[in-house]
Every structure is written in C-alpha cells, then in structure tokens.
Amino acid sequence: MSKLSAAVLPTDATFKSGGNLERVLAAGRFAVTAELGPPRGCDAAAVRRKAQILRGWVDAANVTDNQAAVVHMGSIATGLLMISEGLEPIIQMTCRDRNRIAMQSDLLGAAAHGVHNLLCLSGDHQSMGDHPGAKNVHDIDSIQMVAMVRAMRDENRFQSGKEIPGGGPRLLIGAAENPFADPAAMRPYRLRKKAQAGADFIQTQLVYDVARFREFMKKVVDLGVHEKVSILAGVGPLKSPGMARHLRQNVPGMLVPESYDARLEAAVNGIDGRDKAERSYAWREEGKRICVELIQEIREIEGVAGVHIMAIEWEEAVPEIVKAAGLRQASQG
Amino acid sequence: MIVAEKKPLEAIARMLEGSGRVLAVGCGTCVTVCFSGGSKEVATLAASLRMKRSIEDRPLAVVEAMVQRQCEWEYLEPLAEQMKNVDAVLSLGCGVGVQTLAERFPTMRILPALNTLFMGLPSAQGVWEERCQGCGSCVLDKTGGICPVSRCAKQLFNGPCGGSQNGRCEVDEATPCAWHMIWERAEALGMSEDLMSIEPPKDWGTSRDGGMRRMVRNDLRLPEDQDKEGNE
Ligand code: SF4
Ligand code: SF4
Numbered sequence: 001m002s003k004l005s006a007a008v009l010p011t012d013a014t015f016k017s018g019g020n021l022e023r024v025l026a027a028g029r030f031a032v033t034a035e036l037g038p039p040r041g042c043d044a045a046a047v048r049r050k051a052q053i054l055r056g057w058v059d060a061a062n063v064t065d066n067q068a069a070v071v072h073m074g075s076i077a078t079g080l081l082m083i084s085e086g087l088e089p090i091i092q093m094t095c096r097d098r099n100r101i102a103m104q105s106d107l108l109g110a111a112a113h114g115v116h117n118l119l120c121l122s123g124d125h126q127s128m129g130d131h132p133g134a135k136n137v138h139d140i141d142s143i144q145m146v147a148m149v150r151a152m153r154d155e156n157r158f159q160s161g162k163e164i165p166g167g168g169p170r171l172l173i174g175a176a177e178n179p180f181a182d183p184a185a186m187r188p189y190r191l192r193k194k195a196q197a198g199a200d201f202i203q204t205q206l207v208y209d210v211a212r213f214r215e216f217m218k219k220v221v222d223l224g225v226h227e228k229v230s231i232l233a234g235v236g237p238l239k240s241p242g243m244a245r246h247l248r249q250n251v252p253g254m255l256v257p258e259s260y261d262a263r264l265e266a267a268v269n270g271i272d273g274r275d276k277a278e279r280s281y282a283w284r285e286e287g288k289r290i291c292v293e294l295i296q297e298i299r300e301i302e303g304v305a306g307v308h309i310m311a312i313e314w315e316e317a318v319p320e321i322v323k324a325a326g327l328r329q330a331s332q333g
Numbered sequence: 334m335i336v337a338e339k340k341p342l343e344a345i346a347r348m349l350e351g352s353g354r355v356l357a358v359g360c361g362t363c364v365t366v367c368f369s370g371g372s373k374e375v376a377t378l379a380a381s382l383r384m385k386r387s388i389e390d391r392p393l394a395v396v397e398a399m400v401q402r403q404c405e406w407e408y409l410e411p412l413a414e415q416m417k418n419v420d421a422v423l424s425l426g427c428g429v430g431v432q433t434l435a436e437r438f439p440t441m442r443i444l445p446a447l448n449t450l451f452m453g454l455p456s457a458q459g460v461w462e463e464r465c466q467g468c469g470s471c472v473l474d475k476t477g478g479i480c481p482v483s484r485c486a487k488q489l490f491n492g493p494c495g496g497s498q499n500g501r502c503e504v505d506e507a508t509p510c511a512w513h514m515i516w517e518r519a520e521a522l523g524m525s526e527d528l529m530s531i532e533p534p535k536d537w538g539t540s541r542d543g544g545m546r547r548m549v550r551n552d553l554r555l556p557e558d559q560d561k562e563g564n565e
Contacts, residue, residue, distance in 0.1 A: 143490075143491040144490065182499060189528075
C-alpha cells in the first residue's frame with residue numbers, strides 16, 4: 001500500500017477485522033458471498049480450482065466445516081489455500097466437533113494466518129453424517145460462541161476471562177439463521193440474540209419462499225435488528241425438480257414452493273426424455289434464472305444487506321448468477 | 334427412575350461361556366418398574382439361558398435371586414450365602430447395581446445383563462423417555478421445566494437450532510424439539526421475555542466432564558468421618 005492511500009483509507013485499526021467483507025459492509029455496498037465446499041480428501045488443487053472460479057465475483061466465500069457431519073478437509077486449512085488464491089474465506093466452525101479450548105486455539109491460529117471472518121454454527125448432528133457413532137461436543141452453543149469470539153476480539157479476553165497476550169483475533173463474526181424454522185415466532189428474537197451476542201453479519205438459510213422471508217424481515221426490521229447486524233439472504237440455484245423436492249422433503253426447515261418444480265419441469269418441454277445431458281442443462285439454466293429473480297426480489301426487501309449464494313458443488317454457476325443479477329459486471333479479482 | 338433394557342440373549346450367553354452355575358440377581362426398584370430387571374424378568378432370563386445351554390448340551394445352573402435395591406451395600410448381604418456355590422453373578426440391576434455388587438464382592442465375577450439407558454419416565458404404555466442427564470447444575474428454572482441438556486440433541490442453551498420443524502427435532506422425527514416446547518411453554522406462562530437474555534456458557538465441571546462425582550453431606554456423616562473428603 002502506498003503512503004498516499006494509507007493516508008486516505010481508514011487505517012486497519014478502525015476496522016474490526018481489516019477484511020474485505022467488513023469493508024464492503026461498512027461502505028454500505030450490497031455484499032455477495034458464496035460457498036466453497038472443501039474436498040473429502042487432501043486435494044489442494046480442487047480447492048484452488050474452486051477458488052479461482054469465485055475469485056473477484058464475491059466479497060468472501062464461506063468454507064464449510066465438515067458439512068452434513070461428513071469428514072472433509074478442515075475449514076481453516078481450506079481457507080488458507082483460498083487466501084493463497086486471492087479469495088477471502090469465511091471460516092465456518094461448528095459447536096459439534098470442538099470444545100471452547102479447541103475453538104479458541106484454532107481461532108488464534110486462523111487469525112495468525114490472516115483469516116478475517118468466522119461463521120459460528122451449531123452444526124448438523126453427527127447422526128446425519130458418515131460417522132454416526134461419533135461423540136458430539138456441544139460444550140457451548142453458537143450464540144455463546146459468538147459472544148466468546150466478540151470478547152476475544154474486543155476485550156482481548158479468553159472465555160475464561162484471562163487476558164490474551166498480545167491481543168485477540170480480529171475476526172468479523174457471523175452467525176446463521178433459518179427464517180423458516182420453528183417456532184416461527186421465536187426466530188426474529190433469536191436473530192436479535194445473535195446480534196446482541198456480537199454478531200456482525202448473519203447469513204440465512206436458502207430463501208425460496210420470498211413472501212415468508214419478507215414477513216420475517218419485517219419483524220426483524222421492526223425490532224431494529226438490521227441496524228446492528230448485516231443480514232445476507234441465502235439463495236441458491238436449483239439443479240432439477242428432483243432437487244427442489246429433495247430440499248422440501250428432506251432438509252429440515254427448508255420451504256420450497258411447488259411452483260418452482262413446475263417451472264423446472266416446463267424448462268425441459270420438447271426435449272427428448274432420453275437426452276439426460278440436454279435436460280440437465282435446461283434445468284440448470286432455469287435454476288439459475290430462478291435464482292437471479294430471487295436475488296432481485298430479495299434485494300428490494302428492507303434490511304437485506306447482501307446475498308449468500310450457495311451453489312453446492314456448482315461453483316461455476318456463481319459468476320453467471322452474479323452477473324445476470326447485476327451485482328457485478330466483471331470479475332474484480 | 335433409571336431406565337434399562339435387557340441385553341440380547343446372545344450377548345449374555347457369551348459372557349457366561351465359561352460358567353456352569355450362576356446367580357441371577359434382579360432389583361426391586363427402577364428396573365422392576367421398567368420391566369427389565371424384576372423377579373419376572375429374572376425368571377424369564379434364567380429359563381432362556383438354561384434352555385439355550387441344555388440344547389447346546391452344556392447345562393447351566395441358574396439360581397434366581399432378588400434384592401430390594403441393588404445400589405446399596407446393605408441390601409446385598411443376603412446374597413453372600415447364595416454366592417458360595419456359583420462361579421459368576423449376572424446382575425439385572427442398572428449399572429450402579431452391577432458396580433455395587435462388584436464392590437461388595439471383590440472376588441466374584443459380576444456381569445451386566447442390562448444396558449442402562451437413562452434417567453427418565455414412562456411417557457406412554459411401553460414407552461420410556463429420558464428427562465435428565467444429571468448435569469449437576471440444573472437450569473430447569475430458566476427453561477420452563479424442560480431440560481435442554483437431555484432433550485435437545487445439541488444441548489443448546491439459547492434457543493432452537495435451524496432444524497426445528499413442526500415441533501419436531503431435526504435429528505429424529507419421533508422426538509419433540511425441546512426448544513419448541515420451551516418456547517411454547519414460556520409463551521403460555523407469559524414468560525417469553527425470560528428467553529431473550531443470553532445464557533452464558535455452562536460450567537460442565539459439575540457434569541460427567543469433571544470425572545466421577547461425589548456428594549458429601551457433612552451433617553449426615555459419622556463424627557469420626559466429618560470434614561474428610563470421601564470414603565477412603
Ligand atoms: S438441567 Fe441438568 S440437572 Fe436439570 S434436568 Fe437437565 S440434566 Fe438434569
Ligand atoms: S431441533 Fe430442537 S431439540 Fe433438536 S437439536 Fe435442534 S433445537 Fe435441539
């Protein structure tokens with residue numbers, strides 16, 4: 001950084017994390033994040049490939065922590081590969097696999113390596129994953145994790161209250177919320193709790209039911225929570241009518257209106273049923289169009305500060321969606 | 334009550350491979366009420382074992398016995414006599430009963446016939462459910478009498494996870510979401526405000542995580558034992 005720009009830009013000290021995502025949110029720009037799923041093996045090249053696809057199109061990308069309770073490359077290690085590719089990671093960390101000692105120690109290490117963002121999660125239950133006999137931890141819950149990391153950053157204190165020599169990790173703190181889970185009446189208050197605990201940003205579960213999301217956001221805005229925390233709405237392209245059905249039936253807390261199944265079905269009208277590749281292409285094109293429309297609708301909702309695009313194992317879709325939704329014209333990487 | 338269920342017959346038979354004569358001891362308290370270790374279950378298990386071994390042409394003698402409470406040494410005294418002619422004792426008590434027997438009779442092989450499951454209650458005819466994990470610092474005052482430690486699969490203290498749907502837990506359709514119940518009860522009692530404040534991390538030192546736990550009531554101890562730590 002030149003002397004001149006150092007003088008005009010806010011210094012790092014005025015930021016909580018010094019990361020890109022924080023700068024975007026602080027500037028009031030509509031934030032765009034995406035998701036990068038680590039590989040199930042040690043393939044660094046796979047991470048680099050995905051990072052290159054996303055780089056420049058998003059402000060930061062989440063890196064999942066043993067998603068669906070299936071063993072994957074660790075989120076921090078994957079995040080370091082992303083940093084080396086020029087993509088800012090949002091490290092996801094669940095309460096399922098680490099106690100407060102392991103969490104804090106890993107966060108010190110992550111910050112030392114230049115990680116700026118953390119997303120605190122309860123985590124999918126191990127019974128859903130590939131090691132159902134594992135013992136879960138749940139020493140603290142996700143809201144307690146948010147509060148712990150906030151105190152580490154802002155008060156230089158460990159959860160024990162002891163001082164962190166040399167200062168705590170400077171992390172932008174995120175949390176998740178599912179606006180469609182039950183008990184519905186408690187959800188906006190739970191979001192407020194996360195804001196009170198110290199969350200800087202929230203990423204929501206996938207939104208397909210915009211009407212329900214709007215209702216939720218109205219309550220959130222009425223409570224003034226959107227002024228304390230930046231809310232990024234989760235969106236994602238559907239790949240097929242089967243995926244829409246699967247999400248609706250098998251993923252707890254996921255509302256997918258049936259009208260989307262119909263739109264996807266219609267997209268393959270006139271295509272020979274045996275031409276699998278052609279059908280899949282048509283579905284995906286329609287899925288991306290639906291996603292773009294969702295972003296445009298959601299963008300208009302008061303209190304929404306950005307979108308979190310989840311294209312699981314389909315990172316290539318993200319730049320196209322970002323462009324089509326008018327969020328970026330070209331890669332800024 | 335402590336809820337336990339019988340181990341599979343095969344597993345029990347395997348433990349008794351080398352035995353020719355065993356004493357099967359039931360318990361008249363919790364495991365009688367949950368139909369796993371009462372006198373009837375002792376008789377049934379004894380009969381099954383005898384039959385199995387006689388089919389295999391390796392007869393097993395099973396002596397049946399009951400005690401009122403297997404988890405206190407003094408109730409076990411009458412067993413000393415019956416234990417003289419056996420080479421193993423099969424306990425149909427909970428894990429505490431098995432260990433109480435093992436401590437009282439250090440030279441005897443004591444085997445568990447039950448899997449001890451949890452502390453709970455009968456929730457319907459033939460159904461038992463967990464209600465407490467003995468965490469050592471009860472929070473039921475803050476959660477409307479519904480335990481988030483034993484009834485929430487993620488032991489959350491600040492509200493439901495994102496998987497709670499239609500009042501059910503994401504982990505198991507058959508299980509009600511503890512936090513859904515906590516919320517509904519708080520609303521019904523006009524106390525939902527109480528759930529708005531952040532519950533700080535729990536001190537698990539009072540739970541299993543602190544190692545074997547001990548309760549000492551100095552006022553109840555014998556004069557010569559007062560102000561001593563445990564039993565040593
Ligand atoms: S909070 Fe602890 S002591 Fe109270 S019921 Fe739950 S596990 Fe038992
Ligand atoms: S669904 Fe309810 S009971 Fe199940 S883990 Fe989530 S909060 Fe706990």
